Amino acid sequence: MYLRVSDISKYLGCPRAxxxxxxxxxxxxxxxxxxxxxxxxxxxxxxxxxxxxxxQYVLDNPPEEREKVYxxxxxxxxxxxxxxxxxxxxxxxxxxxxLHGAIHDQLLMSSWKECHYLLYCSISLLRYLEKIPDSExxxxxxxxxxxxxxxxxxxxxxxxxxxxxxxxxxxxxxxVLEYEDYFVVAELKTGAFAEWKKKTWELQTxxxxxxxxxxxxxKKIAGFILHKYLTYGYNDVDGDSHWADSLDDSTKxxxxxxxxxxxxxxxxxxxxxxxxxxxx
Ligand code: SF4
Numbered sequence: 001m002y003l004r005v006s007d008i009s010k011y012l013g014c015p016r017a018x019x020x021x022x023x024x025x026x027x028x029x030x031x032x033x034x035x036x037x038x039x040x041x042x043x044x045x046x047x048x049x050x051x052x053x054x055x056q057y058v059l060d061n062p063p064e065e066r067e068k069v070y071x072x073x074x075x076x077x078x079x080x081x082x083x084x085x086x087x088x089x090x091x092x093x094x095x096x097x098x099l100h101g102a103i104h105d106q107l108l109m110s111s112w113k114e115c116h117y118l119l120y121c122s123i124s125l126l127r128y129l130e131k132i133p134d135s136e137x138x139x140x141x142x143x144x145x146x147x148x149x150x151x152x153x154x155x156x157x158x159x160x161x162x163x164x165x166x167x168x169x170x171x172x173x174x175x176v177l178e179y180e181d182y183f184v185v186a187e188l189k190t191g192a193f194a195e196w197k198k199k200t201w202e203l204q205t206x207x208x209x210x211x212x213x214x215x216x217x218x219k220k221i222a223g224f225i226l227h228k229y230l231t232y233g234y235n236d237v238d239g240d241s242h243w244a245d246s247l248d249d250s251t252k253x254x255x256x257x258x259x260x261x262x263x264x265x266x267x268x269x270x271x272x273x274x275x276x277x278x279x280x
Contacts, residue, residue, distance in 0.1 A: 001025060003162065005147070005171030005211075009204035012196075012258045013243070016268065019163060019250035043107060048190040050094050050111050051118040052174065055188060056143040057093045059122060059175065063137045070123060077119070080112040090115075114190045114228075121226040121233030125186060126177070128232070135179045145176045147211040158211045160244040173208045183219035185209050186226055186234075193229035196257040201225045205237040213239065 001022045011017035054073060061069045076087040084105055091098065099107055130136040145151055147158055148170045159166040175186040185208045189201050202225060209223035223237040246252065253270035265273040 001165065002148075002168035002170050005169055005204055005207045008207065008247075009200045010258065011262055012200050012254055012256055013203055013246055014254035014258070014262070015163075015247050015250050015252040016270075017253075017262045017264060018247060020263070022163075022167070025168060043110070044191055046098075047107070047111050047114045050098065051114040051190050052188055053093055054090070054115040055118050055122045055175070058119060059126070059141040060143060063139060066137075070119070074116075074119065077112055077116045080108055084108060117228035117233075118188055118190055118226065121228060121230070122175070122186075122188070124233040125184075125224055125226060128234070129177060129179070129182070129184060132179065132182065135182075139177050139179045142176045142178075143174065144172045146170075146172050147208060147215065152215050156215065158214050160247075162244055162247045163250055164248070169207065169211060171204075171208065171211075173212075176212075178219075181219050183212055183216055183221050185212055185221065185223045187224070189225060189227040193227060194257070198225070198227075198235075199256075200258060201227075202237045203243065206240045206243050209237065209239050210241050210243060213241065 002025050003018065003022055007021035008018055054077070058066065058070050058073050072089060073093075076089040079085075079087050080090070086099060086108060094111075098111075126139060126141075129139060148168060152158075158169050160169060161167070173185050174188040177184040177186060185205060187201055187205050187208070189197075205223040205225055209221050212219065213221045221239065223239065224234045225237055226234045246254070253268065255268075255270045255272040255275075257272060259265050259268070259272040259274075262268070262271070262273070265271045268274070
């Protein structure tokens with residue numbers, strides 16, 4: 001059996017919500033590695049996905065070309081604000097069908113904002129990391145690094161004791177930044193900010209950092225979340241190798257605002273959503 005990291009963090013580690021998310025490993029082949037939180041076609045998800053693509057496009061370049069590409073993309077994004085037209089460079093990154101079927105100007109302007117800010121957050125983190133002596137222009141960056149499967153096949157398998165069984169964890173880290181023995185896990189976040197969402201992002205990053213600590217024991221692991229609302233665009237996230245300790249009893253509950261996304265929100269007595277609905 002395996003669990004997706006996004007299924008654990010989405011419910012802030014609530015055991016009762018997570019237990020039904022256990023999946024049969026024989027079905028794992030069709031998993032694309034894309035986080036559920038950026039999958040789908042609603043406008044907010046589409047914009048979040050676009051911002052990820054723009055950041056990845058810039059940072060995927062080798063260090064010596066990254067600054068030049070960043071300037072080109074930033075200028076192209078800024079032109080959207082002025083011209084309310086999709087520049088060819090951004091269209092190449094997002095695909096020519098990106099605006100298809102949408103309210104053109106609205107999607108364009110919302111996309112500009114999220115792409116612009118997430119790119120700023122990412123470059124801001126990179127510049128912070130480049131303060132490590134001699135590391136400027138030398139960080140290697142990889143997008144969508146899986147903690148399972150072929151990305152880590154020679155490194156062992158990351159398992160945690162969950163509901164009494166050794167359970168495989170699946171997921172893809174948005175960005176991994178490496179310089180010598182420094183290994184940085186970065187999760188990119190878009191949309192509205194809320195403290196409860198920040199907690200779910202932090203849990204996701206803790207799990208990925210713990211996985212990397214297991215997979216790369218000789219590396220110095222650090223975790224960050226990136227969002228436009230955070231000071232300088234990023235926050236560091238402390239490591240926690242005990243994050244799965246509470247997943248020992250599937251009847252336990254951890255209620256909170258994340259309950260609104262839980263299939264059990266109307267049947268679970270602990271549900272925050274149910275309690276708030278009864279007050280209104
Ligand atoms: S409704 Fe909330 S407390 Fe209940 S199972 Fe779902 S996430 Fe857990």
